Amino acid sequence: MASGYLLLVADLIGVAVFAASGASAGVAKRLDLFGVAFVGFAAALGGGILRDLTIGAVPPLAFADWRYATTAVLASVAVFWLHPRLNRVRRAVLLLDAAGLGLFTATGTLKALHAGVPAVGACLLGMLTAIGGGLTRDLLTGEIPVVLQRDFYAIVALGGAILITVLDRLGVTGLVPLVTAAGLMTGVRLLALYRRWSAPVAVP
Amino acid sequence: MASGYLLLVADLIGVAVFAASGASAGVAKRLDLFGVAFVGFAAALGGGILRDLTIGAVPPLAFADWRYATTAVLASVAVFWLHPRLNRVRRAVLLLDAAGLGLFTATGTLKALHAGVPAVGACLLGMLTAIGGGLTRDLLTGEIPVVLQRDFYAIVALGGAILITVLDRLGVTGLVPLVTAAGLMTGVRLLALYRRWSAPVAVP
Amino acid sequence: MASGYLLLVADLIGVAVFAASGASAGVAKRLDLFGVAFVGFAAALGGGILRDLTIGAVPPLAFADWRYATTAVLASVAVFWLHPRLNRVRRAVLLLDAAGLGLFTATGTLKALHAGVPAVGACLLGMLTAIGGGLTRDLLTGEIPVVLQRDFYAIVALGGAILITVLDRLGVTGLVPLVTAAGLMTGVRLLALYRRWSAPVAVP
Numbered sequence: 248m249a250s251g252y253l254l255l256v257a258d259l260i261g262v263a264v265f266a267a268s269g270a271s272a273g274v275a276k277r278l279d280l281f282g283v284a285f286v287g288f289a290a291a292l293g294g295g296i297l298r299d300l301t302i303g304a305v306p307p308l309a310f311a312d313w314r315y316a317t318t319a320v321l322a323s324v325a326v327f328w329l330h331p332r333l334n335r336v337r338r339a340v341l342l343l344d345a346a347g348l349g350l351f352t353a354t355g356t357l358k359a360l361h362a363g364v365p366a367v368g369a370c371l372l373g374m375l376t377a378i379g380g381g382l383t384r385d386l387l388t389g390e391i392p393v394v395l396q397r398d399f400y401a402i403v404a405l406g407g408a409i410l411i412t413v414l415d416r417l418g419v420t421g422l423v424p425l426v427t428a429a430g431l432m433t434g435v436r437l438l439a440l441y442r443r444w445s446a447p448v449a450v451p
Numbered sequence: 452m453a454s455g456y457l458l459l460v461a462d463l464i465g466v467a468v469f470a471a472s473g474a475s476a477g478v479a480k481r482l483d484l485f486g487v488a489f490v491g492f493a494a495a496l497g498g499g500i501l502r503d504l505t506i507g508a509v510p511p512l513a514f515a516d517w518r519y520a521t522t523a524v525l526a527s528v529a530v531f532w533l534h535p536r537l538n539r540v541r542r543a544v545l546l547l548d549a550a551g552l553g554l555f556t557a558t559g560t561l562k563a564l565h566a567g568v569p570a571v572g573a574c575l576l577g578m579l580t581a582i583g584g585g586l587t588r589d590l591l592t593g594e595i596p597v598v599l600q601r602d603f604y605a606i607v608a609l610g611g612a613i614l615i616t617v618l619d620r621l622g623v624t625g626l627v628p629l630v631t632a633a634g635l636m637t638g639v640r641l642l643a644l645y646r647r648w649s650a651p652v653a654v655p
Numbered sequence: 656m657a658s659g660y661l662l663l664v665a666d667l668i669g670v671a672v673f674a675a676s677g678a679s680a681g682v683a684k685r686l687d688l689f690g691v692a693f694v695g696f697a698a699a700l701g702g703g704i705l706r707d708l709t710i711g712a713v714p715p716l717a718f719a720d721w722r723y724a725t726t727a728v729l730a731s732v733a734v735f736w737l738h739p740r741l742n743r744v745r746r747a748v749l750l751l752d753a754a755g756l757g758l759f760t761a762t763g764t765l766k767a768l769h770a771g772v773p774a775v776g777a778c779l780l781g782m783l784t785a786i787g788g789g790l791t792r793d794l795l796t797g798e799i800p801v802v803l804q805r806d807f808y809a810i811v812a813l814g815g816a817i818l819i820t821v822l823d824r825l826g827v828t829g830l831v832p833l834v835t836a837a838g839l840m841t842g843v844r845l846l847a848l849y850r851r852w853s854a855p856v857a858v859p
Contacts (some may be wrong), residue, residue, distance in 0.1 A: 254492075254626075265761045273599070274653045276595060277600070277650050277652055277653075278595075278599045278600055278652070279467060279599070279600060279602075279649065279650035279651060280650045280651050280652075280653075281598075281599065281605050281606055281650050282596075282598070282600055283537060283653065284601030285599055285605070286599065288803070300504055300505070300708055300712060300713075301704075301708070301714055301715060301718060302713060302714055303507075303711075303713035303714070305505060305506060306506055306507070306563075306566070306567075306572055307504055307505075309572075310505060310563075310568055310569075310571075310572030310573075310576060311568065311569060311572055312581055313569060313570070313571035313572070316571055316572070316575060323615075327619035327653050328653075331654075338720075344790075348619070352517075357720075357849060359714075362714070364719065365718075365719060365720075366721070367721035367724055368717075368718030368720075368721070368723070368724070369717055370704055370713055370716060371724060382795075386590065386794060386795075387595070387596065387599065388584075388592075388595060389593075389594070389595040389797075389798040390797070391686075391689075391795070391796060392795065393517075393691070393757060394689075395681070395684055395686045395689065395690030395693055395694065396687060396690055397685070397687055401689050401693070402689055407858060430784065433590045434736050443844075444816075446684055446686065446687035446688045446689050446690075447687060447688050447689075448686070448688075448734050449655060449682045449685075449691065449736075449738060450739075477803070478857045480804075481804070481856055481857075482803045482804055482854065482856070483804060483805055483806075483854035483855060483856050484804070484854045484855050484856075484857075485802075485803065485809050485810055485854050486800075486802070486803030486804055486854075487857065489803055489809070494738065500709075504708055504709070507711075508770075509708075509709060509711035510709055510710055510711070510767075510770070510772045510776055510779060512708060513776070514767075514772055514773075514775075514777075514779060514780060515772065515773060516773075516778055517773060517774070517775035517776070520775055520779060521775070526700060527746075531857050532857075533856060535858075580762060587685070589801065590794060591790075591794075591799070591803065593797075593798070593799040617681030619796060653746075
């Protein structure tokens with residue numbers, strides 16, 4: 248009960264942070280208030296919608312539970328009004344985004360496994376839950392998705408999804424390993440930011 | 452029986468108009484005949500396909516009822532051949548597009564409600580039914596979706612979807628309130644065009 | 656048994672070829688190793704995922720059978736390392752791509768028919784299975800989909816899908832007509848390449 252409530256709060260924090268990233272991109276592209284809220288919604292919930300459609304969980308959580316859409320829209324509207332002040336909290340946003348990455352990957356992978364998706368597919372879906380929102384945000388604002396170009400982001404999610412799948416197959420379940428794995432991903436992501444890790448690019 | 456037939460005819464008129472908007476965008480981007488028909492199909496039926504996938508109605512109506520795809524393709528091919536003459540009927544197209552907005556929102560919201568989607572999700576899905584096609588059209592032709600940038604379009608759909616959900620929850624069902632709500636949206640949309648209403652854009 | 660195995664091998668060859676086309680586009684856009692693999696995965700499996708979601712086959716084959724994702728990723732990584740040498744095998748790639756077109760259309764159309772999709776919808780879904788991956792590849796790399804602009808590609812798929820649907824409705828089933836239809840599409844596609852056929856573009 249209490250752990251379910253904690254997970255929901257953590258999930259909604261992830262939604263708010265991802266929505267803020269989407270809304271910031273929308274403001275930068277001079278979208279109107281509706282456009283900013285829409286891109287925020289898509290950035291926060293696009294990955295989860297894709298995951299839910301893929302595992303046959305309809306309607307997706309984003310449409311079935313009003314708290315998700317409401318959180319995403321409120322966070323987006325806040326960015327719309329407050330964005331000039333957001334630069335001051337840029338470090339906090341990066342920290343929360345890393346936390347969202349860990350959490351969305353962890354819950355996405357577990358949902359896929361529990362829906363009966365085999366291990367490889369579940370790892371891919373866990374990663375897609377985390378990066379799908381950012382992909383959608385970039386496509387809606389006319390950019391080649393940044394997650395495909397540089398940065399050590401999706402690889403952290405994929406590694407974390409594999410870890411969670413292995414733990415689940417070994418019978419290690421419950422809140423503690425979930426939070427540990429999410430925390431580990433968050434830590435690696437922050438380390439990657441700090442050390443400026445990046446994946447290789449092909450020689451021309 | 453007769454009302455079902457009327458609704459189908461109205462729905463197909465909406466499909467034809469939205470297909471024409473997609474086909475026009477395709478012609479402007481110098482796509483070939485297939486591309487024009489494809490973008491027309493996506494503009495007319497993309498929103499409904501998204502809605503049907505989200506509520507688990509598979510295969511979506513666009514693939515289950517041949518009259519939808521056929522109408523979309525015929526309208527697109529007509530635009531391909533006749534587009535130089537379309538400027539003359541531009542006012543008629545805007546009027547029909549406003550009617551399509553009202554009708555697609557109304558039927559989309561009701562379908563979501565009847566599929567058991569909660570109120571907030573049903574409003575979002577009703578709006579997505581109306582704007583999803585235009586979004587797809589713009590993404591396929593390499594544009595940032597116009598519905599996100601300016602114009603008083605999605606907000607009309609969202610307001611109409613809320614109205615329909617409230618009516619449905621109050622037990623007001625049937626063809627008359629549906630058509631009234633669709634007509635109201637069409638009217639507000641035309642007023643917004645005439646008065647050049649627009650949503651706010653964030654200060655830089 | 657043996658024919659099922661043959662079909663799987665043929666399907667995986669199609670996946671590898673389409674993944675290679677996606678990965679090449681990713682390398683050309685200077686994506687990192689993850690981005691190249693992701694676009695390769697999307698190009699190889701995006702069409703099939705779209706088809707499976709549309710007919711309600713969840714989770715889609717791309718997530719349910721690890722051999723599909725593994726093949727796509729291995730082919731993409733191979734292109735990442737070997738791409739400077741790919742120009743030398745360009746003719747082989749075009750041949751294999753034409754074979755993939757025929758095969759993906761054939762299997763996609765049949766899957767839709769067997770899932771109970773009516774004839775017109777099944778033809779559209781068969782075509783989408785073949786062109787959906789390329790569409791996704793182009794959207795992810797910021798291009799207007801090439802299949803919409805020129806080239807005699809989607810029309811071959813659509814014609815083949817109609818042929819397969821007619822054969823199926825006439826009771827002609829089994830591996831031989833399937834392979835014949837796929838071979839016919841491959842041949843027409845190669846002829847279209849050789850003769851530089853193209854669909855008409857609207858007069859400005």
